[in-house]
Amino acid sequence: MVDAVLFDLDGVIVDSEPVWEEVRRAYVAAHGGTWQPDTQRRLMGMSTGEWAAYLSGELGVDRTAEQVAAEVVAEMTRRYAAHVPLIDDADAVVRRTAARWRLGLASSSPTALIGAALTATGLTDAFGATLSTEETPRGKPAPDVWLAVAARLGVDPARCVAVEDSSNGVRSAAAAGTRVVAVPHGSYPLDPDAEALAAVVLPSIDALTPELVERLG
Numbered sequence: 349m350v351d352a353v354l355f356d357l358d359g360v361i362v363d364s365e366p367v368w369e370e371v372r373r374a375y376v377a378a379h380g381g382t383w384q385p386d387t388q389r390r391l392m393g394m395s396t397g398e399w400a401a402y403l404s405g406e407l408g409v410d411r412t413a414e415q416v417a418a419e420v421v422a423e424m425t426r427r428y429a430a431h432v433p434l435i436d437d438a439d440a441v442v443r444r445t446a447a448r449w450r451l452g453l454a455s456s457s458p459t460a461l462i463g464a465a466l467t468a469t470g471l472t473d474a475f476g477a478t479l480s481t482e483e484t485p486r487g488k489p490a491p492d493v494w495l496a497v498a499a500r501l502g503v504d505p506a507r508c509v510a511v512e513d514s515s516n517g518v519r520s521a522a523a524a525g526t527r528v529v530a531v532p533h534g535s536y537p538l539d540p541d542a543e544a545l546a547a548v549v550l551p552s553i554d555a556l557t558p559e560l561v562e563r564l565g
Contacts, residue, residue: 349565350562350564350565351450352451352498352501353451353508353511354453354454354497354509355452355510356453356454356510356512356517357455358457359514359536360438361469361553362432362433362434362435364432364433365514371420375409375416375419376403379409379410379411380408381407382408384407392456392488392517392536393456393481393519394481394488395480395484396458396481396482404416421458424461428465432464432469434468434469437553438553441553443474445561449561450476450501450503451474452497452498452501453466453477453479453497454479454493454496455478456480456481456517457480458482462478466478476501477500477501488519488520489516489517491521491525494524505524505525506526509526509527509564511528511531512528512546513530513531513532513533514532514536514542515538515542516542518545528545529560530549531549531552531553531556
């Protein structure tokens with residue numbers, strides 16, 4: 349039995365991971381830091397405070413974590429104002445899922461960007477609860493944000509299906525006790541350990557059908 353379906357935002361509904369990477373790479377380069385080969389993989393799932401501290405500390409950016417967060421999010425907000433890159437058919441998938449189950453959103457994006465993305469895609473009313481890891485003690489791969497969203501919906505995480513794209517996201521949702529549907533981004537394949545945690549791996553978001561969700565119940 350499935351009581352709710354919980355979605356990630358970046359990489360599942362909006363194709364924003366490449367935009368985040370472009371913006372943060374340019375910011376690191378402009379402020380004296382050094383982007384590392386594993387930086388993008390490590391960043392995926394971090395909360396705002398976590399990635400801002402990482403850029404300021406480990407990557408050597410010459411700004412405080414608070415400045416990093418404010419300036420990078422300001423640039424992302426500017427990008428979103430111009431264009432929110434909706435993943436093909438993701439809005440229709442969310443709508444058809446919302447017709448059958450209660451929905452939650454558990455995102456590593458800042459609260460302001462979640463609001464901007466949902467407004468631009470017309471999906472604000474589809475979700476009964478939305479939460480940013482800005483508002484939880486730890487970002488992904490810790491389970492905090494999924495547990496908190498399930499609590500806001502008043503449902504047991506073990507009776508939820510979570511939809512994720514990244515390795516840290518899958519680890520996070522699995523640690524929360526949900527059944528995880530992984531929809532990996534073509535540019536960011538899942539690590540083997542994360543793939544093993546997923547109940548099913550889909551080639552694209554439009555493969556998330558009500559029949560599939562029911563089979564996971």
